[in-house]
Amino acid sequence: MVFSAETAQSVLKSGDFGHICKPNSIFYNVMRPFLGNSLLLHEGQLWRDRRKIIMRCMSFHHLRTYTSLLNKHSKRIVNDLGDLFADGKSHRINTNISGLFVAIITEIVTGSDIEGAKGGAEFHHNFQKWKTCIIKRLEKIWLHPDILWKFSSHKIIHDQAVSNISAFSRQKLMEHKQRREEKSVKFRNTIDELIDSGQSDEEIVRELHTLLSGGHEMSATTMHLFLLLMATHQNYQDLCRKEIDAIFEDEEQSSNGSLKFEAINRLKYLEMCLMETMRLLPPVFAFMRQLKTGMDIEYEGKEIHVPPGTQVAIVPWAIHRNENYWSNPETFDPDRFLPEECAKRHSHAYLPFSAGPRNCFGMKLGMNEMKVVAAHVLRNFRVESTDRLEDIPLLPTVTVTPERDYNFVMRKRAL
Numbered sequence: 008m009v010f011s012a013e014t015a016q017s018v019l020k021s022g023d024f025g026h027i028c029k030p031n032s033i034f035y036n037v038m039r040p041f042l043g044n045s046l047l048l049h050e051g052q053l054w055r056d057r058r059k060i061i062m063r064c065m066s067f068h069h070l071r072t073y074t075s076l077l078n079k080h081s082k083r084i085v086n087d088l089g090d091l092f093a094d095g096k097s098h099r100i101n102t103n104i105s106g107l108f109v110a111i112i113t114e115i116v117t118g119s120d121i122e123g124a125k126g127g128a129e130f131h132h133n134f135q136k137w138k139t140c141i142i143k144r145l146e147k148i149w150l151h152p153d154i155l156w157k158f159s160s161h162k163i164i165h166d167q168a169v170s171n172i173s174a175f176s177r178q179k180l181m182e183h184k185q186r187r188e189e190k191s192v193k194f195r196n197t198i199d200e201l202i203d204s205g206q207s208d209e210e211i212v213r214e215l216h217t218l219l220s221g222g223h224e225m226s227a228t229t230m231h232l233f234l235l236l237m238a239t240h241q242n243y244q245d246l247c248r249k250e251i252d253a254i255f256e257d258e259e260q261s262s263n264g265s266l267k268f269e270a271i272n273r274l275k276y277l278e279m280c281l282m283e284t285m286r287l288l289p290p291v292f293a294f295m296r297q298l299k300t301g302m303d304i305e306y307e308g309k310e311i312h313v314p315p316g317t318q319v320a321i322v323p324w325a326i327h328r329n330e331n332y333w334s335n336p337e338t339f340d341p342d343r344f345l346p347e348e349c350a351k352r353h354s355h356a357y358l359p360f361s362a363g364p365r366n367c368f369g370m371k372l373g374m375n376e377m378k379v380v381a382a383h384v385l386r387n388f389r390v391e392s393t394d395r396l397e398d399i400p401l402l403p404t405v406t407v408t409p410e411r412d413y414n415f416v417m418r419k420r421a422l
């Protein structure tokens with residue numbers, strides 16, 4: 008287990024040692040029936056080629072294209088939340104938030120507009136069912152062998168959830184092929200890249216599972232936790248809103264209530280609050296690598312040799328709480344991300360998106376999505392909560408998940 012930035016850097020740094028493989032461990036193996044040989048679990052040249060193809064849709068030009076889509080979905084969630092909270096009572100909003108991020112990533116990756124959070128809610132529910140089943144399997148050691156898993160009641164629910172998600176992905180692929188035939192494609196998306204590079208429908212569907220699942224779950228988890236931290240730290244919420252209001256009121260940064268692409272970069276304080284959310288509560292609390300070659304690492308002050316084949320767990324949750332890099336680590340303090348503070352810190356002390364050649368390539372997209380959604384929500388509502396972070400246990404499931412959804416109160420602002 009790696010709890011230090013220095014050791015994490017040795018393992019994650021660029022290709023020389025080739026430590027980019029996901030181990031053949033139960034932690035990743037439980038995901039294989041769902042994700043198959045897709046990017047998250049692939050290795051070698053196949054992984055390299057596939058990553059290159061998919062990353063084409065994460066370029067600066069593409070990110071600019073996605074801005075109007077992010078504004079459109081953010082306005083829809085503001086309307087949905089306005090309706091939900093019109094009664095002045097408290098409500099749980101995790102399904103709305105997750106549905107929203109499913110809708111955003113579905114349109115970015117497949118070109119289909121599934122009409123906002125309501126359209127994304129079913130995917131989210133199936134994904135949660137899948138997650139619950141694989142957690143049960145991880146927890147119960149007797150369910151690890153395939154032969155026993157086959158007879159488990161969880162496998163029936165698991166297979167149903169995977170089948171529903173596959174049907175959704177397949178339908179999006181077919182709809183996109185239809186649009187290609189009709190020459191009505193709005194922008195070139197990941198499916199176009201995968202089709203044109205000769206991938207089979209089955210391979211594309213598996214890749215969609217990875218992109219739609221990973222692409223909504225991390226951003227939605229972060230947004231849910233961010234809103235709770237804003238609700239329980241009203242002073243920081245006010246500072247974010249001051250910055251957001253100034254940008255919405257500047258005609259060079261926004262028009263018709265939509266943020267321009269350049270404005271996203273200007274939301275610096277909001278970005279610091281999102282980054283601090285992911286420091287305190289990194290959605291991917293741990294990830295693993297398998298060493299292809301042996302290496303010497305510093306571990307608890309001693310130099311030790313780690314042989315090839317060793318499985319290494321890198322634990323951002325612990326690195327983000329290591330007092331060598333973070334003072335008062337349990338305190339929410341966005342100023343840690345002021346440029347001068349970042350410059351003083353070890354480059355691998357902050358790893359919400361991992362690092363090195365196998366890092367998250369959706370990092371910039373994820374940040375842009377979260378900034379635009381958060382800007383619209385905080386512009387339109389004062390966010391409060393009847394819950395506190397410390398009252399609800401956080402479970403180390405695939406991502407960090409509160410034992411139950413938080414209760415929020417959102418009060419509409421007069422604009």
Ligand code: HEM
Nearest residue numbers: 046047221222225226229291294359360361365367369373
């Ligand atoms: C807050 C937002 C996000 C966070 C915190 C996050 C975090 C991460 C982390 C820690 C990894 C490395 C996992 C490992 O090594 O096992 C990863 C990989 C990955 N992420 Fe993200 N992610 C986010 C958003 C996104 C988005 C929006 C996409 C969609 C395009 C995405 C797609 C992926 C993919 C495909 C991989 C696998 C990359 C590879 O193995 O080469 N992520 N992400």
